[in-house]
Amino acid sequence: MASCPVPVLTPSTVDQVLAHLAERPDALLLSGGTDVMVEINMAHRKAPAEIVALRRVQELQVWRHNPSADGIGGTVTIGSGVPYAEMEHGRLAELLPALAEAARTVGSPQIRAAGTLGGNLGTCSPAGDGLPVLYALDAIVHLRSIGGGRDVPVEDFMVGVKKNVLEPGELITGVTMPVRRGWQGYSKVGVRNAMVIATASACLAMDRDLGAVGVALGAVGTTILRCRDAESWLAGELDLTADALEISDALAREFGQRAAADARPIDDHRSTAAYRSHAVAVLSSRLLRRAA
Amino acid sequence: MNSSGVPEPEIYRLTVNGEVHDVQDAWLGESLLYVLRERLGLPGSKGACEQGECGSCTVLLDGAAVCACLVMAASATDADIVTVEGLAPDAALTDVQAAFLDEGAVQCGFCTPGLIVAVHHLLEHNPEPTALETREALSGNICRCTGYGRIFAAVDAVVASRAEQIPR
Numbered sequence: 001m002a003s004c005p006v007p008v009l010t011p012s013t014v015d016q017v018l019a020h021l022a023e024r025p026d027a028l029l030l031s032g033g034t035d036v037m038v039e040i041n042m043a044h045r046k047a048p049a050e051i052v053a054l055r056r057v058q059e060l061q062v063w064r065h066n067p068s069a070d071g072i073g074g075t076v077t078i079g080s081g082v083p084y085a086e087m088e089h090g091r092l093a094e095l096l097p098a099l100a101e102a103a104r105t106v107g108s109p110q111i112r113a114a115g116t117l118g119g120n121l122g123t124c125s126p127a128g129d130g131l132p133v134l135y136a137l138d139a140i141v142h143l144r145s146i147g148g149g150r151d152v153p154v155e156d157f158m159v160g161v162k163k164n165v166l167e168p169g170e171l172i173t174g175v176t177m178p179v180r181r182g183w184q185g186y187s188k189v190g191v192r193n194a195m196v197i198a199t200a201s202a203c204l205a206m207d208r209d210l211g212a213v214g215v216a217l218g219a220v221g222t223t224i225l226r227c228r229d230a231e232s233w234l235a236g237e238l239d240l241t242a243d244a245l246e247i248s249d250a251l252a253r254e255f256g257q258r259a260a261a262d263a264r265p266i267d268d269h270r271s272t273a274a275y276r277s278h279a280v281a282v283l284s285s286r287l288l289r290r291a292a
Numbered sequence: 293m294n295s296s297g298v299p300e301p302e303i304y305r306l307t308v309n310g311e312v313h314d315v316q317d318a319w320l321g322e323s324l325l326y327v328l329r330e331r332l333g334l335p336g337s338k339g340a341c342e343q344g345e346c347g348s349c350t351v352l353l354d355g356a357a358v359c360a361c362l363v364m365a366a367s368a369t370d371a372d373i374v375t376v377e378g379l380a381p382d383a384a385l386t387d388v389q390a391a392f393l394d395e396g397a398v399q400c401g402f403c404t405p406g407l408i409v410a411v412h413h414l415l416e417h418n419p420e421p422t423a424l425e426t427r428e429a430l431s432g433n434i435c436r437c438t439g440y441g442r443i444f445a446a447v448d449a450v451v452a453s454r455a456e457q458i459p460r
Contacts, residue, residue: 007320008364010369030364033367034344034359037361037364038342038343041342041343042343047319051321051366053364053366083356107432108344108345108347108431108432108433109357109410109428109429109431110344110347110432111344111432113357113358114356114359114362193431194428
């Protein structure tokens, strides 16, 4: 085995990252560091033998809009190294409003300047703020290794608490999401407004072209959860292709309860299962009211 | 710092406040905060929570305000790092530091260096922030003494004095 005098590698291209990973499949990939460094500082994780730091890889720090043939809609592909700070405002926020709302709730300005969607997917915490948005929008995660690439729907990517299907030698290069016509937003509950990890979270994204809605819940299961029953129920109750939605209090309440029925929360140091179930019902119901 | 695992000595270079430093005898995984304070003799950045929650270690990394405790030092070899010590030459006070003193925005002082860096960063990008924008920008810097009133007064004082200096 080749010895490596400098165990923190700082490649500047994706190809270099993949070559390093091919030689050292167990090396730790370091993105913004906002999860990994906490674990190392708090001695919850042994410093791994080798680290591949991604901060110099500019290819991963760009996003692009891929418009459809008619110039509207299409998709957005966000590089895994784009920090949350870039999703909060501007063109990207106009294209993906729910992602912008989620990005604004991540940690503090300092955390948002460093943290990335790639890191959120790598860590794969059920409380990750970006993940419910990816679920509600049926995002595709792009993976590459020296042998090639594969695209994985986010629902297949995350398989448990901090568990995903990333293989040794693979790099998350980016995520593609549709630009949808229709309201979308993200809500979360925590113990305070700034600098807080979600106790419970929810994302709702309308698709007016399909007359459908996507709803995803965070921090109430081992993965992010899609509320398929609530989604199809709502599409049966309302014409979701309409310009304006008439949402009664009773409808919003029932929608929230149906969404919360898919939650599988637990009691832990941050909250109780009962409170989390209540919270996602309220969050889902409020999101639907905002969509009117 | 956790010293478990197989320690490998690290030698790398960091550019801090315009000066190139060789970092020796560091272990893999050391945070930038630890390296600044314990290896490079720059104790201005404070270590309180070491998990990115308090903002006391805020530094500028290629112009972005980040928590030095969450930056792996050995990954920042190409970065332009500015600490609170580097905001003004020769240990002079910046206008933000002077305003903190004038307005009584310093009590125990532990959060102050991080707040000074965060305020400089805010005003560089947004010279006349609204009250809400200031609160948002400083929401990652925890102060348990002042209640923030004097800190916001100091920000307002800097905004006013900088505005006076710009010919309109």
